[in-house]
Amino acid sequence: MLKEIGETVKYKWLIEEVNIEKLFDLIDKWRLPLPIGVTLFKRGILTSDDLHAFFNTPLQSLKNPFHMKDMEKAVRRVYEAIISGEKICVYGDYDVDGVTSTALIYLFLKEVGANVGYYIPNRIEEGYGLNKEAINELRARGVELLITVDCGITALDEIKFAKNIGMDVIITDHHKPLESLPEAHSILNPLQPGDEYKFKHLSGVGVAFKFIMALRYSLSLNNFFKDKIPNLKKYLDIVALGTIADVVPMVDENRIFVKHGLKVLSKKDVRIGLQELKRVTGLLNTNIEVSHVGYVLAPRINAVGRLGESDRGVKLLITKNKNEARWLAEELDIENRYRQEMEKKILNDTFNKIEKLGLANKYAGMVLFSDRWHPGIIGIVASRVAEKYNKPTIVISVENGIGKGSARSISDFHLYDCLQELSDLFLKFGGHKYAAGLQLYERDIKVLQKRFHELVRKYRDVGSEKSSIVIDAIVEPKDINMDLMNWIERMKPFGQGNPEPVFCLKRVRKYQQFGFTGRDRSHVRGFVEKDGYIFEIVGYNMKEYKYFLKNYDKFDILFTPEINQWFGDRSILLKIKDFKRA
Structure with missing residues (x-):
């Protein structure tokens, strides 16, 4: 069962406790680092046969x-x-x-x-x-x-x-x-x-x-x-x-x-x-x-x-x-560069509209529409909006009285099942849990907006607007080494159902004042220390953490470790997911 850990800036931290004794035989046999053994156990890889199939992935x-x-x-x-x-x-x-x-x-x-x-x-x-x-x-x-x-x-x-x-x-x-x-x-x-x-x-x-x-x-x-x-x-x-x-x-x-x-x-x-x-x-x-x-x-x-x-x-x-x-x-x-330019304009237009009209606060699930949006870009826009606001989102391009829509969801909401309850509004629709396409008359978009909001509010948990991160294992500094990195490399390819492992390191201290880099100064970089171990960290798109990080010196961190190569030298970089005051 997942339990929540403390109050954080952006995410809910969730962790499932595991009976470590169940893992000892498997860890000894395969010589697994404990964080890897715990991570795999939580993903349903419970036996030696499971491990063999997972790591070797034979075509047979x-x-x-x-x-x-x-x-x-x-x-x-x-x-x-x-x-x-x-x-x-x-x-x-x-x-x-x-x-x-x-x-x-x-x-x-x-x-x-x-x-x-x-x-x-x-x-x-x-x-x-x-x-x-x-x-x-x-x-x-x-x-x-x-x-x-x-x-x-x-x-x-x-x-x-x-x-x-x-x-x-x-x-x-x-x-x-x-x-x-x-x-x-x-x-x-x-x-x-x-x-x-x-x-x-x-x-x-x-x-x-x-x-x-x-x-x-x-x-x-x-x-x-x-x-x-x-x-x-x-x-x-x-x-x-x-x-x-x-x-x-x-x-x-x-x-x-x-x-x-x-x-x-x-x-x-x-x-x-x-x-x-x-x-x-x-x-x-x-x-x-x-x-x-x-x-x-x-x-x-x-x-x-x-x-x-x-x-x-x-x-x-x-x-x-x-x-x-x-x-x-x-x-x-060339076509992709043109698509990126169009996408940027539509995204700016969409985000401005959401902020100006307060749509993120008004709707549990958002329906956005315009006759100025290219129908080929709306799927990407729906993905970006759903990701940024953590809300199921439908983006519709309108032409000649017909709306063509792309819908995207988040982890805790079954989009297709919801759209089935709204099928009387659609000329056609299809898709799955996380993504769908649809068509409807322009005159029905406002009705869709209201009913989609009501269904999302009905089926999503109260307070779920705050995204959650599931922690695979709590680690100590000595666990973060090249042996761990070799096993993480063997866990690839990563994706939905087999994400990059997320580890928690508690009570690290700021080794020096953090800096913010990038074109808009939104990426945090610096060093943290615990028990004499010093680690370089990087956190992407974390501008909202600036004052929080300035005011505190000790943190719990969520991260994924990765190899940092620089002119032939290899070191371990902690890619930060979230900070919490220790």
Whole structure:
């Protein structure tokens, strides 16, 4: 059970107490530092087998794809299409998960000789998911089998239309279904009723990878491959990109995909499109980590989809031409810079509006709207607002009487369940616990604003406006050493479900007066001391702590340790999450 520790400036500190005696055998056997043992135990890693799977993440631990409902049926249909030369189209989505899913299935089907193409809808003109005009056009071009990726599970009317005009549809998706399922030939989605696949948190590209795993097995069983069987490991760079970008829990199969995919991404001979993207972003000779994908590579693939034309992201992943790859990578980089400028303007506009009208105090969940906001940027804006104010947020772009919205949530609020209770207001909506998209008439936005506020207030805990940080372990200075850092390195990749460990060090004293650095003097730097151990600290975006830190000399600190490299020297830097008066 989590209990709260003291009064702090910004966050609630929560910690779960653990019976250390339960850990001794495991810690002795694996020679784990105590803080690492406590951290892993709290994350449900309780046995030697659990530790082996967690640290080694073998590809052999991937689950049998045929445990997913309809997998055999879907594979059989694609096999028939390949053998008979039917025209197949992979229908994707314009975000990174959709783009990577599209590229993945397209590349594999191309490799096995299928007659395959792909289609990505234009975000501005067509919106999210399937639409009848596109389906009709694809049928006119001779497409007989449509494979959806990262979309389709809520497209009841569109898939019925496809069926009526003689097109089979296989859905691969990971979003939550409605009460009724589409009349598709087969549906691959671990969240659908009756699906016994044990891991329910795959991204769209994760479901797509399970599909090609099953398809490869079936083709092999039918003696399809004359030479060697395709090695799917070469596709894990694409799978890692989509998995990280979709911010799914970094546990189980997702962690396996990302850990091995990052190794492929880090290679010098990675596929030419990603090699050129690494070049334009200065990552050519870098070991790629989750942060490089989340903050550097993925946003560039996302940028083109946000602003309209998204098939350039797919082209970058599938091209084998170096000149085309270089041109596409530079285009994506330019587009991203343009997107960043637009995002900055809209964010400033949004924050000014919130502060001026006192919306953060007025609403438990915020609904913001304007006819001046680009619909491709509102998802990022919703994320920033939700993060800054710790409130579920919907941001809506209005055009011609229709509002297109992106919604983002925080850890203690199930966004999709809330939106389901408001579904009578929407023309369409879809998503999951933390993110969703929606459309509604402009005239209904004010009603949404009121009802969303009421539902958030109803379901969120009183006083939960203050964000919380869960402490993994309380440590002493002697615990903070290179052995600890080596184990933290082995815990990567980090993400939702497997975050960076957060430790607490009590009663440290200010070794010298702290300084504030950065363009707007918002990053705190300095040194702290306890029991003769001196540590360098850095805390980002902590301007509001300035007077608090000036007035006190002893603190409890929450931090994540990281390696600081300077001209070959390695030291441990404490990356501060929060301060509390000792």
